Amino acid sequence: MGRVATHSNGIYKILSPQGEFHSQCSGKFYHQVEESRDLPCVGDWVLFEPLLNEGKGIIHKVLQRHSLLSRHGAGEKKAEQLMAANVDIVFLVNGLNEFNLRRMERYLVQVYESGATPIFILTKRDLCEDVEAKVKAVEEIAWGVPILVIDTRNDSMEPIKGYLSPGKTGALIGSSGVGKSTLINRLIGEDIQKTQGIREVDAKGRHTTTHRELFLLPDGGVLIDTPGMRELQLWSGEESANETFQDILTLSQNCKFRDCHHEQEPGCAIKQAIENRQLTKERYNSYQKLQRETKFLDLKDKYGTHHATRIQVKDIRKKKK
Template sequence: MSNFSLRNIGWKPFFQQQVSLEELETGVVARVSAHHGSQILMLGEAGEFSIPAQLAQAADESAGGTAAGEAGACGIAVGDWLLLDAQDHRAIRRLERDTLLFRKAAGEEVKPQVIAANLDTIFIVTSCNEDFNLSRIERYLALTLQAGATPVVVLTKADLCENPAELRHQAEQLHAGLLVETLDARESEQADVLKSWCGPGQSVVLLGSSGVGKSTLANALGTGQLATGGIREKDGKGRHTTTARSLHLLPSGGVLIDNPGVRELQLPACEEGLTDLFEDVLVIARNCRFSNCSHEGDAGCAVMAALEAGELDQRRFASFQKLNAEQAHNSRSLAERRERDRKTGRMYKSMIDKKRRRREES
């Protein structure tokens, strides 16, 4: 790969101000483009190279984190910027993240899983067939708003739907000012409507279920020939093809992160994202007679009144209740896990100090 500027891969003043002139004299900055087990693939001004994942993780643990919702979300992610030693590419530190997309990790244990970092726009991709689900889109929207990135809903496979315009209208009602595009990703010219978010220095990610056409869309935007699958006749779903996150340069000047389909999507601590997403419900709830109204038959409940009058959609309110209960549970569990980790860390430190004192006394 020939040399290119850092701006082409998303370098901005936010990151520039974190690195001193002295550090740039002895170090280099590069962006994580893929994670391959024991090695992490990087992109810098000199092109592609790899560094040991173990050393990069050490740099991550010493980094600060103030991106939206970042507390507790550790681990080097695709999209991260690292400061490296210029001689041996040893990772010195991870730069503070501008934005961070993460979810609750799959499984019973409640812990955050980083999806991608330093994103400008998140394309929430779903198809105009049996996969279309407003409540699922709301989950993706909550994560996107929590991350601090701009959401754009992309409805693919428009050729498989009799009235894609109606689905687009339904999606637009989920959040004030939400941008929704409808297209057939196999037609590259239709994907041109997304290129205004993929210009020089811009970073975008594809987020959605398996088989909705994310790889096809990525190819249409210019990533190259990513593997794609056909439609299963039994349920109208596409076949899962992407297996790992990777950062790709786009001919429009930006970068795109192709993300594996999400099979299980539970919300982590996501209060800010949900507050933004369901502002319309919260505005109604403020008119309830009691501040601790459960919205389940309490006297003077403005939410129940709005539901009965048809001013609030029953599906949307059910989604509001479900997602808030889920994130509240996971938020409590995350806080408890962090407290356990802190106590364990203090215990280990105490044990090490005792051993050191015994050695000094002997």
């Protein structure tokens, strides 16, 4: 048995007590696969046959996962892109100099969908003048989620290491240039990941990570790095979206009518909360957008893209009347 550390063009680097093996799926296993998520991905535990004299191996089975981080692949075609498996904690890395709450909400939905535990890491503290205000803003969209504010080049890594005890697996996700590679280098204790500085033009980081990779940490934990993502298309998960917006769901229970659409109805608790500045219009709009997106994904899964689009357009027109 071994664990997948990298994957590229059908070749999987597997780490095992016997060493590293660059492996491929057996023909029998590959032809039994029904969908993309049945194939191995970084973080998977697999049963494989090591060819000791060649440094190669043959994968026969993917063992059951306890979590799976994925997203919708690029393009219109319905395709799931696997990112990391068997992850206990996902560190959502965001730069304080390029602050985007709406993007953070989407990342949070993705993590809840995976079954892992989210933790925010806010970097680039030295480039931000209102750190406390931004931390408070994150607290308001992520109830109970731990938030770590770190200068990746100078601060101690102990707060992060505390979550990566032996046997635990973490993953880093976030936009390009927020400092994920620097975090990994600091946690490992050597420059294993390539890093680049801040662009002087806009103070944004440069993209460096191009593939997913699993790293063994000196203290026994495991960390998976992922390429930066500025746009995130969700794979599924209306329940996960609801988990992210618990405050809105709680408010909606106080509406006068149980089927309230939060538009023109009297006694709407959502409208009242927005007027009282208990809830921002931007957060509610983000909630509506994610609800439409997850509903569309469910419809597309059932009826296909064309029919799902027609249903959604019809629903929008009905609400406007």
